[in-house]
Amino acid sequence: MSSLEYAVEFRAVSRTFRTGPEPVAALCEVSATFRRGTFTxxxxxxxxxxxxxxxxxxxxxxxxxxxxxxxxxxxxxxxDKALTVLRREKIGFVFQSFNLLPSLTAAQNVALPLRLAGRRVGESEVREALAAVGLSGREGHRPSQLSGGQQQRVAIARALITRPAVLLADEPTGALDSKNGREVLRLLRAMADDTSRAVVMVTHDPAAAGYADQVVFLTDGRIVSVLEQPTVDQIAARMTSLETPTC
Ligand SMILES: Nc1ncnc2c1ncn2[C@@H]1O[C@H](COP(=O)(O)OP(=O)(O)OP(=O)(O)O)[C@@H](O)[C@H]1O
Structure with a gap:
């Protein structure tokens, strides 16, 4: 498989923090690949x-x-400059707290990454991006005029407007009620079915992870387990076993 079929590859990645009295190995020799068209x-x-x-x-x-x-x-x-450009063009990021600019409309928030890249932004391009997340007709709404679920969908449209190779999501349903959370997860699932990109989501919630094709489990900075096409019960059982002290 050519490396371009992988949206993201980790090759023996280690990261240790040395800010406290003892070094903390946050990632230890982590190797993993995330293929386009998959949800992890x-x-x-x-x-x-x-x-x-x-x-x-x-x-x-x-x-x-x-x-x-x-x-x-x-x-x-x-x-630094090339990394900034690559991050803007190839990586979409969705946060738990949406991180929309409150003074901008939904359309202006979605257009922002293109404007920052110095591109002229067509109205129809933004309208289509909002339609793709189910928000036709809300172009002129400010974040305060949208529900949490709708705000997260604007954030997803913003993350995808540059057609990135990967959409990274950090607890994207953490601030949502279960109904809005399910809608966002269905949307992320649909976005991952597009073979141009991978979706990678951090979550504490086994029900949310149940939407993914694979679940990668970390403990002490190492990948200790990977489940393919797991059920929610399998995910919950694996999490419980990882959180239970062995002695
Ligand atoms: N900037 C930092 N400086 C020092 N230590 C850090 C820093 N960032 C993370 N760590 C440490 O690295 C380890 C991994 O942290 P990380 O935030 O990646 O874990 P996590 O699995 O996301 O945790 P949580 O589920 O609680 O958010 C922890 O021991 C944390 O204290």
């Missing part, structure tokens, strides 16, 4: 390295050793 959930106990993993995939965190490759490009080989 990343789970693990608190402190297992999930956020560090996502931040390394997004180029927000430097790695100590190993390689992170996005869309066939090794992030560590890029200078």
């Amino acid at each position: 959930a990343v789970m693990g106990p608190s402190g297992s390295g999930k956020s560090t993993f996502l931040r390394c995939a997004a180029g927000l965190e430097q790695v100590d050793s190993g390689q992170v490759v996005v869309g066939g490009v090794e992030l560590a080989k890029l200078g």
Whole structure:
């Protein structure tokens, strides 16, 4: 398989934090591949390295050793400017707290990554992006005029407007009620079925992870288990076993 079929590759990635009295190995020799057209959930106990993993995939965190490759490009080989451009064009990021700009309309929020890239933005392009997340007719609404689920869908449209190789989502349903959460998960599932991109989501919720094709489990910065096409019960059982002390 050519490396371009992988949206993201982790090759023996390690990241240790040395800010406290003891070094903390947040990621230890993590190797994983994320193919376009797939939806992966990343789970693990608190402190297992999930956020560090996502931040390394997004180029927000430097790695100590190993390689992170996005869309066939090794992030560590890029200078600051090229990394900024790659992050803007190849990586979409969705946060638990939506992170929309409150003074901008839905359409203006969605157009922002293209404007930052210096591109002229067509009205129809933005309208289509909002339609793709089920928000036709809400172009002129500000975030405060939208529900949490609708705000998260605007954030997804914004993350996808540059047609990135990967959409990274950090607890995207964490701030939503279950109905809105399900809608967002169905949307992420549909977005991952597009073979141009992979979706990788960190979640604590086995029901959310049940929408994924594969679930990667981290413990103490290492991948300890991968489940393919798991049921919610299988995911919950694996999480319970990882969170239960062995002695
Ligand atoms: N900037 C940092 N400086 C020092 N230590 C850090 C830093 N970021 C993370 N860590 C440590 O690295 C380890 C992994 O943290 P990380 O946030 O990736 O875990 P997590 O699985 O996302 O946790 P949670 O589910 O609680 O959000 C933890 O022990 C954490 O304290």
